[in-house]
Amino acid sequence: MTTSRPTTPDTTPSHTADAASPIPSAFTADSFTSVEEVTAALAARQYIADRGLATAIYLALKRHKPLLLEGEPGVGKTEVARVLAEVLGAPLIRLQCYEGIDQATAVYEWNYARQLLYIRLLEADSPPQGTPDAPHTPHARSAAETGLTQSDRALQRSSQIRDVFGPDFLIKRPLLEALEAADDRAPVLLIDELDRSDAEFEAYLLELLGDYQITIPELGTLRAQQPPVIVLTSNRTRDIHDALRRRCLYYWIDYPTLEKEYAIVRTRAPEAPETLARQVVAFAQALRNEDLFKAPGVAETLDWLSSLVTLEYAELTEQGARDALGALLKYQDDVQKVTTGNLLARLVEKARSAAAR
Numbered sequence: 001m002t003t004s005r006p007t008t009p010d011t012t013p014s015h016t017a018d019a020a021s022p023i024p025s026a027f028t029a030d031s032f033t034s035v036e037e038v039t040a041a042l043a044a045r046q047y048i049a050d051r052g053l054a055t056a057i058y059l060a061l062k063r064h065k066p067l068l069l070e071g072e073p074g075v076g077k078t079e080v081a082r083v084l085a086e087v088l089g090a091p092l093i094r095l096q097c098y099e100g101i102d103q104a105t106a107v108y109e110w111n112y113a114r115q116l117l118y119i120r121l122l123e124a125d126s127p128p129q130g131t132p133d134a135p136h137t138p139h140a141r142s143a144a145e146t147g148l149t150q151s152d153r154a155l156q157r158s159s160q161i162r163d164v165f166g167p168d169f170l171i172k173r174p175l176l177e178a179l180e181a182a183d184d185r186a187p188v189l190l191i192d193e194l195d196r197s198d199a200e201f202e203a204y205l206l207e208l209l210g211d212y213q214i215t216i217p218e219l220g221t222l223r224a225q226q227p228p229v230i231v232l233t234s235n236r237t238r239d240i241h242d243a244l245r246r247r248c249l250y251y252w253i254d255y256p257t258l259e260k261e262y263a264i265v266r267t268r269a270p271e272a273p274e275t276l277a278r279q280v281v282a283f284a285q286a287l288r289n290e291d292l293f294k295a296p297g298v299a300e301t302l303d304w305l306s307s308l309v310t311l312e313y314a315e316l317t318e319q320g321a322r323d324a325l326g327a328l329l330k331y332q333d334d335v336q337k338v339t340t341g342n343l344l345a346r347l348v349e350k351a352r353s354a355a356a357r
Contacts, residue, residue: 027087028185029061029229046267047076047083048260056251057084066209066230068194068245071253073235074297080253081190081231088229090185095174097197103204107175107214115164165218175205176214179224186226194244195234202244209247258285258354261298268302272309278355279316280305284328286350290343292334304328318348 032038038061039054049057057080060067069077085092095106103109172180178189194202208214209230213223232248234240256264262281269277284301296304307324308316321344329335338344 027089029064029088032058032061034058041087042083045083045086047079048256048263049080050260053080053251053253056249060231060249061229063249064212064227066232066248068232068234068240068248068250069253070234070236070240070250072255072295072297074299075253075255076298077233077253078190078192081188081192081233084229084231085188088185088188090229091187092190093174093178093187093228094190094192097191097193097195097201099196099198101197101201105173106201107173107204108216109171109173110165111169111171115169118164118169167219170216170219175208176222178228178230179212179214179222184226186224186228188229188231191230191232193235194232194240195237199241202241206243206247209244255288255295256298258282261285261301264298265302265305269305269309272305273314275315275355276308276313277305279351280308282354283316283321283347283351286347286354287328287338290337292329292337293331294329294334296328300328300330316348316351318345321348 027041032041035051035055035058038058039049039051042049042054042057056067059065067080069080071077081094082092170176174189178187191205211223212227213221215221255261258281261284262278265272265277265281266274272280280301284296284304288295304324304327307327308320311320311323313320322339325335325338325344329338338347
């Protein structure tokens with residue numbers, strides 16, 4: 001049976017907009033009083049959140065619940081955690097998931113080299129087995145000076161060996177670090193691209209997500225003094241288990257509308273000509289309606305616009321779109337589909353017409 005003890009203190013672009021009003025430099029998780037206040041705080045850090053997302057964040061903060069965000073790559077899921085850390089004035093602890101991620105990478109591991117060195121030092125300080133405690137031996141003199149009997153020394157040595165599996169020999173990884181608040185602000189824990197990990201790792205997360213605690217067999221159950229703000233993201237390349245979903249609040253971040261994406265683009269790339277920005281957004285919106293292997297996200301829209309600005313295009317042309325297409329599409333099949341025939345020309349013309357309205 002384990003004992004419970006508290007722990008002791010020891011890229012995708014955002015959906016952005018200009019701040020509408022002055023916002024305090026940092027909130028706490030419990031200081032928000034409305035969904036609108038969350039929306040304004042995010043906007044002050046150049047992140048546009050619709051009411052659905054702002055409500056999910058508000059409930060996650062007020063109810064101390066993990067927040068699971070799903071959506072296509074490039075729609076701003078990871079940026080939610082980054083901006084939230086800025087809003088709360090809290091450290092951001094990020095765990096990037098991948099296939100085969102394990103406890104030693106995500107939670108903790110023992111410092112085996114230090115443990116071995118400690119054990120060798122204990123052996124060097126201990127009397128050889130079978131050595132009598134004669135008064136003339138150094139060990140006997142040490143025992144006489146300290147007043148320890150042979151039984152006392154055995155107990156002391158046993159305690160020292162148990163200390164090998166103590167906190168001093170523990171290497172903390174992101175999940176365990178998140179249970180420790182260095183000051184009065186709990187950290188924001190980002191578990192990024194959870195769908196890349198294995199089902200076994202999901203199962204290990206259940207204790208953390210449900211009770212904000214981690215059990216280490218040698219130490220017991222370590223609980224957070226202050227629950228961290230946990231944001232999980234998934235690109236939905238595989239299904240997340242129902243047991244994990246039940247422990248989280250959920251929100252799906254979709255591709256933005258034309259108006260919202262234009263607001264993002266104008267804030268993130270203010271140096272771009274207004275006409276070019278409108279045409280690029282209209283092109284990206286139209287391109288997502290095509291049957292592509294990977295539709296471009298907001299990240300790709302911004303990258304493409306920046307590339308066109310670098311190439312000194314003031315308006316979107318078929319040649320400019322072709323020159324910088326590698327910033328928008330990341331798969332050869334998609335590039336071939338767009339550049340073969342007259343699809344590229346039609347999309348450019350449609351974007352120019354939409355932007356002129």
